[in-house]
Amino acid sequence: MAGIMRERFVEVTTELLATHDRLALLTADLSAKLFAGARQEYPDRVLNLGIREQLLIGVAGGMALAGMRPIAHSFAPFLIERPFEQIKLDLNHQDVGAILVSAGASYDIAGGGRSHQSPGDVALLSTLPGWTVHVPGHADEAEAQLREAAAGDGLVYIRLSNQANERAHGLAGGGGHGFRVLRRGSAGTVVAVGPLADTVLAATGGLDVTVLYAGTVRPFDAATLRAVLADQDEARVVLVEPYLAGTSVPQVAAALSDRPHRVLGLGVGHEEVRHYGTPRQHAIAHGLGSAGLRLSIIEFLGTA
Amino acid sequence: MTEPRFEDLHGLMAAMTGDEKHTTAATSTLDVLWVLYDRVLRVDPSMAEDRDRFYLSKGHGPMAYYAVLAAKGFIDPAEFERFGAYPSPLGHHPDRVLVPGVEISSGSLGHGLPLAVGTALGLRARGLTRSRIWVLLGDGELDEGSNHEAIAYAARAGLDRLNVVVIDNDSASHGWPGGLEQRFAVEGWSTARVDAGDHDGLEKAFAAHTPGRPALVVAEVEERSTSH
Known part of the structure; x- marks a missing residue:
């Protein structure tokens, strides 16, 4: 089930695609259905790569080299841990920017077990220079962070979660x-x-x-x-x-x-x-x- | 000053001394690099946005690449004396931040093709459809699984501005039964195999274009790589 933050992410990204013509949204099957409408509207900028997470980050880096502002999205373990060398080399080492937006956090998917949990994502990204790491506690914060990241050109990680505070x-x-x-x-x-x-x-x-x-x-x-x-x-x-x-x-x-x-x-x-x-x-x-x-x-x- | 010729490249490469150990790997790419930069790519040191792009994925043995970039005016051959030294922009794997004309930083295998797929998608999204992209890989490099994610997706996405050149010197430890081009053909790529020393054959293969399909050119080199 999509949490409130992830729903907001889909909503705001879809809106931003209309106003930011360099913005692109990349998925590797997870959450792809939530962007079906956006994909129809912007077929060249909303891309689902299939279950290919190394490619997810490689394509983000390559798009940035072509002057695009990519957002890559998956569950945290498949976005950060699995393609970590791609993050290090295809983003940082190429000296390009990208926005990585994860869902699932440390144990949102408690019933999924270890494979679907990523408590080490922030520690891993902390080994690389230049990353802004957002850990929003409320959907309104996630939205503000996403809007700012879309307008910028740096390396930004937004760690969405189903857990949230009452207020932003x-x-x-x-x-x-x-x-x-x-x-x-x-x-x-x-x-x-x-x-x-x-x-x-x-x-x-x-x-x-x-x-x-x-x-x-x-x-x-x-x-x-x-x-x-x-x-x-x-x-x-x-x-x-x-x-x-x-x-x-x-x-x-x-x-x-x-x-x-x-x-x-x-x-x-x-x-x-x-x-x-x-x-x-x-x-x-x-x-x-x-x-x-x-x-x-x-x-x-x-x-x- | 006369325009450097192919015959001048060995002299340029010889200027890069030191304990570089990838000699075979370096020379195996020389013919392909020369034909691309001399006859095919629309790129010059102004690096216009709608230029053709060349991604050297197989980043080891970059002396041939540096030599060709020098011959075409991207870098100063005087830098070759410091090749691999601490203050030099020219290292044993190229860094796009340091070297004019170098499009991607490479070294770890299996990154160039996924990056090129992203660039092809990005250029398409921006309407820069004139730009074509070439990626150079080694046949051993195809062992890396990341390439296969890219090979499958590039064809499904119909990236017909994307071109891969694989230097085949039979260096994949476990080989590619039926020829490595089968891995591309089954996904819908157009494929061709050319002797790496045949410059006219390479040029012809590079010029070929099949609408809706990415293209593979296998450049066959006889000597087995001993780079590792």
């Missing part, structure tokens, strides 16, 4: 990719990434902590993190990421390299869970439910 925290207080302050406190700072923000707010209820919201993690907003930590004696940072735990710990360490700090990276565990079930059950298994997060955060801060 990332659109509060004007534009920009910077972190938003959701709550202020003095005992520590929790950075909530994308769809985990509402869970983090619930988990930190009554705790004296600052909660930052990150809808974009690359580039990492070191300036805002440093600013909220400026008046805290000891910099204590908890990262809560909806993908591989610790993915952005190096970014926090770099941001705070000139001052003593402690950092805890929470996220999807490194081990395979080898269970099916629901996304909620997987969140709990990885300690990403509100109770699990609260325990981890309290233990780290050493406060009750």
Whole structure:
């Protein structure tokens, strides 16, 4: 079933194709049916390549070399992990731009098992230069990120998920990719990434902590993190990421390299869970439910 | 200054010294590169948007490519003395960001053809239908599965501006029973096989055009590659 973010992606992309004549949309069967109408309208710019993910990225690179602005879309494991060398060479090394839009996230397809889950996508892209990585927590954020990416020419990854927050925290207080302050406190700072923000707010209820919201993690907003930590004696940072735990710990360490700090990276565990079930059950298994997060955060801060 | 001839290319290549080990791989492409740049491609250093494009997928042994680009005015042969050196734009695999006239950065096998399929689609979407594209691969390179994703799709998409040249020096470890062109023919490509040393034959094969079909030219080289 298509989630709300993916539906919005289809809707907005279809609209953008009408106004951006260099924009192209590439699929490898997954979601292709959702673009059937757009394909009829723009047969040269809406292309379904069949189940060929290496070609998906290669074609995106080749189209960009011809002056097009390609969007390539599939589920995260088939978009990022399977054709990773194509991302490195056909996009980065050719010095061209592209927009990669994934669905499925870390465990949206919980019942699909390991093959359909991609907790490592952001960590993988973090090994390459130049990528803007968006982890929208709401369909409105995904839409804004997509519109901006379509108008630009850089390398942009938009990680859609069926998990979402009630409100679009990332659109509060004007534009920009910077972190938003959701709550202020003095005992520590929790950075909530994308769809985990509402869970983090619930988990930190009554705790004296600052909660930052990150809808974009690359580039990492070191300036805002440093600013909220400026008046805290000891910099204590908890990262809560909806993908591989610790993915952005190096970014926090770099941001705070000139001052003593402690950092805890929470996220999807490194081990395979080898269970099916629901996304909620997987969140709990990885300690990403509100109770699990609260325990981890309290233990780290050493406060009750 | 007289226009460089084919006979001058070996002299240009000899200027690139060092521990380059892909000598056979380099010379196997020389005839095809020369015929393309001397007689077929509509491209010059101005790199006009509607130019023909040449993608060297088999990026190892690029000395012949650099020599031809120098002969045609894209790069300065004085650079050859620094071939492979740290500050040189000319490495053992070409980088499009560093070398004028180089359309793609290559080295890892199996990337040129998928990129060319994308470029053919992109040019078609932009209405730049005059541009034709040539991609040069080695027969061993066809082992890479990414090529087969591209071979199948290119024909289904009717990319008749797309042309593949495979240098066949029988270097695929497990061979291609029935000839490598069968892999293309079954997908609907037009195919031809030419002796790589026959410049007129190559030119004729490159000029052929079948509406609605991408084209393959197999350029046969006798000496087996010992590049690895």
